[in-house]
Amino acid sequence: MRHDGGETELIPGLDDVPRVPAEQPPGRPAKKDTKPARKTAKGGKGARRPAEDLPVARVAVDMSLPHLDRPFDYLVPAELDEKAVPGCRVRVRFAGQLVDGLMLERAAESDHEGRLAYLERVTSSEPVLAPEIAALAREVADLYAGTFADVLRLAIPPRHARVEAEPRPEAVPAEAPPAGDGGPGPWAEYPAGPSFLKALERGGAPRAVWTALPGPEWPAAIARAVAVTLRGGRGALVVMADGRDVARVDEALTAELGEGRHVALTAEPGPAERYRRWLAIRRGTARAVVGTRAAMFAPVSDLGLVVLWDDGDDVHAEPHAPYPHPREVLALRAHRTGAGALIGGFTRTTDATRLVESGWAHALAAGRDRVRRTMPRVRPVGEDAELARDGAARTARLTSLAFQTARQALELGPVLVQVPRRGYLPGLACGRCRTPARCGACQGPLALVSAHASPYCRWCGRIAGDWSCPECGHRHVRAVVVGARRTAEELGRAFPGVPVRTSGREAVLDRVGERPALVVSTPGAEPVAEGDGYAAGLLLDGWVLLGRADLRAGEETLRRWMNAAALLRPSAPLVVSADGGLAPAQALVRWDPVTYAERELAERREVGFPPAVRMASLTGTPAAIRDLLAHARLPDGAEVLGPVPVAVTGRAAQDAGAPEKERALVRVPRAAGPALARALREAQGIRSARKAPESVRVQIDPLELI
Template sequence: MTTPETTPTGPLVARVAVDIALPHLDRPFDYLVPDADRASIAVGCRVRVKFAGKRADGFVLGLAGSSEAGDKLRPLERVVSPEVVLTAPVARLCRAVADHYGGTFADVVRMAVPARHAATEAAEPPPHPEPRPAAPPSILSRHPGGPVFLDALAAGRPLRAAWTPAPVHGPPGDWASGLVEAAAATLAGGRGVLLVVPDADALAALAERCAAVFGAGSFVTLAADLGPAARYRAFLAVARGRVRLVLGTRNAGYAPVRDLGLIAVWDEGNDSLAEERAPYPHAREVAALRAALERSALLVAGYARTAETQALVERGWLAPLNPPPAELRRLGPAVRIAADTDLALERDPLAHAARLPHDAFAVIRRGLAIGPVLLQVPRAGYVASAACADCRAPARCPRCRRTLRGERGADALQLVCGLCGPVPGPWRCADCGGTRLRAPRVGVRRTAEEIGRAFPQVRVVESWWGHQIAEVPDVPALVLCTPAAEPRASGGYAAAVLLDTHLLLNRPELRAAEEALRRWLTVCALVRPGADGGTVLAVGESDARALQALVRLDPVGFAARELAERRATGFPPAARLVYVEGPPAAVEHYAVAAATVPDAERYGPLPLTDETVRLTVRCPPARAAALLDALTRESARRSAHKEGGGVRVVVDPQVVD
């Protein structure tokens, strides 16, 4: 391959990755470059080609003076734009991600390179000043190993670390400042930085901190909700080398940052970092692959720690940056479980059966004396599901038999079917004929109504997805929210109560306890330190392992035990897991392909719907490449023969049920 500076004087051949996501065509194709396009073509630019009789877009992966196809080459249709948008390091990353997840190069490139916006390419680019020097670090430097990590970033050494800050409101839990300190050390060494966060709220908080430290305009943000023009403008600033600091959500991990020195991923267990489109890559894994390919530093961070990250720590691939549990407990809020002592049970004998035991009211009263109090409720709505008060059978829609939920009506509970809408007329139980209703699953709105009656003089704030409150003032108030919809409190919450913890723990998923602990630690991070009166009370079974880890503020110990259990039972990350979903006949071919791989265990197929089944294949990590190769070859065979019926292949699924 050649560069534009060494372009041959004879025929010029372009190797093109055509934008066609068919497994049997997942390779570059050679095209002859017309003389009219020789001056404008470049490795990484967009081109238009004729493929299978149709016009298709593609990216130039390389230029050469000859091709194995000889003189049978088709010419390029045209160079769409001379702008280099797919750099060589990002192209290698896309190939690695596609191979790791059993996908195609074209599918991954669509995540990496945004759609072209011609007017933005032609417009005058906005100015981007160099980032200002930052103040000496005060967050990461407090952690064991933190100064060594920061010195390595400044020197350009590719150290990799897992950071677990204290889950508390204030400097010890200020994750955004910690990422900014790591970025400042890397920028001071003359290299580029890429910071990835899970959602728009985290991105806004990080952008605000970066603007305060480095100056407005010294960085760009990349997120899907920016809009086509704004996103492409920011992407071009990175591709042209005009900025060295990039912030963004999951697909920002592919940003073409030049001389990349650091990739950091915040809240690494958040499922928002998992891509919903094939081949379903996770931003944490993309960052790890990129750090290895480009020899850049890596920082994987979060208040909680996943088993995947713990496995990398135990292998020595990531260095731990976390205070010991005793220090976390000293820095964090005081955490305990309701009715966890004999005295509490004597005072409230029904505490274990009550949804809001006496301890919860006591914590709320003490918290309201000094500031706002947060109550986390796992379910949104008013009544998540209704049931007959006489026989306890679920209340079902008389038309479609779906379980009914309840909304607040003018005089009584209004039953609503998620498919048919409001249920007209009086309801009657189909099992016993009863007409009285009970609410076994209460949502955040009903809880707000009940708690508001108990504290009639206190302002009640409700926040849930679709009705989210960003921030509350530092005055006494009751703030009720669903997970991931917690408003920030300007001075930190005085107390927090975690209700219905069993609902998060009892989900039939492999990662249920891990995800529950992550959500609870996120609440702890909004509460004041215990030294300032900050308290977190969890209402649940005291013997639940995730709740015990919460009380100890020990996410690292929990991750280590979770990893040990998964090793014993053969679940990820101790093994690679693949789901194959589709029509039974098609899935059977994949089962035959998987059978050729030694040590690959097949489970199923099991029916998902009347027309779809799921095959689960598990293998040791050492056999993963062979398994994915066998499954990819089967996908290529199906696409080459144009076999009907869509098949979905998911490698290391986020939800293992």
């Protein structure tokens, strides 16, 4: 398919599928003649005529129906000839309705045998869809069994006409060198770091999985990699998990590159400012970008480097169809454009380990001597056996070692306390028989928001002041899991006179000072301590993280622990409440996430779990899943697991009329992944064409399998 009126470029995934000719939208019968349909103007005077040069426009219509996932041909009227440029937004008549679309290209003729409708209007002549992004969107849609329109919604932000009309700022010349000394900077700590930078500067495509040293230097290291890429005349794209990490890298990029050489794409500035920054990338004004998940589709011209930080963070998972992961999308972009790739973090995921084992990327890590000098001193301890040693420790729900460690460290600076759950008491049970306390109306779990409040339902919000245990009749409850607010309250009593600050969902702190304080945080919300970092750290209730019924429980626990531990000063004490014999705790003690990830990947390969295999999750009613599987021509060796009932939570659990949902898993070898996605996409198209009353949610390699 041609995208820009120049050389022909095939979109991957279409060359092995029979081409469906672009045709008249449904609802209009095709005719034998090929004359263009004419639209008479008001008053009967004149008629619309097609443009003389390249009169056919191929349009990606904004429709998510799988059986209509292809471009459609329209005629370009002469009056829109100059405005209708490839990549612009248009309005077209589709099945009797006006819908939005994006013009992929203009052509001299159409394969359609019937009459073609005219473009209704050009919404904006701004070419927002770049050819490279169009090809990438098609490949992502095919990889995740989705539709082209769904991917484009993720890739292109909504239009703001006022922003488009603003004067264009001047672009920074490509030959202008960025600020900085040009040396390896933080990469000098890694044996392969300087050679990685040299390859980027020379226009190469080095691909590395980076295990970063603990400490605050990682934003500066990313900024230096971006700087050398720009110095080599190419652009760079950096994707972070959340806005706080984006702000840290944004600050480092400004210090490294100078003003005006990059943009930050997040939701905080608002839709108009975000669109303004996105246009700066599309127009080539900015050649480097850092942003959250949606930035993976940013149209950086002449891409030379893609960076993904902390790829194991579940915030990276896209919640909208077709649910692409930035790791896969950025890997595709690096492969398609010949760009370098850097996937980094304090720990390493099994997915990144598979990239190293396959030879697609190389490991980039510091030597063991350097790691030992920067890592904290980790002590895993039991939780219940030591609580009786100290009365104040028992009050604060701390082991004696944790209590003593915090008390001594508070003389030197702030102490970080990580708690797995937010809230006060997010889990309650009967005080006598330990039966979970549930709501009498919807069976949702009960919780407490403070010491003086009544239990309430976390699903429906009802107050359960008259709750009694259905098993033994007891009317008092006890905590099953203690939240961050309750922990802060207990620590305040155990350490009188010491400031206690909390960071979580309600209020996330970005930084804390160097003065002594207890900082209680949930995983992922830990603020950075100014100066050298935290004087000590306490990782509480490790059993909550390790005990989750999840395939990635151990991997995710180690990631959360190491991200918190990396904020401590070198050789600072770190107490983790977990069995020291468990593999994640041992990996933390040795600060060796690579060996843990390699062993985890080997075990998953033995039992056939991702990322060693490809899996598709099908969620819907039992009848819909059976219908989809009946139409899917699954590849040889495909294994269907289930379907099994899906646990319904939240307010949906109260709706007695809601249809029963089930989930089936389809497992294939990794080599058969494209065939599996193609089979499910075709089956979805068949059901869509037949107007099946119930839909099936299809996810390729979902994060949650259990």
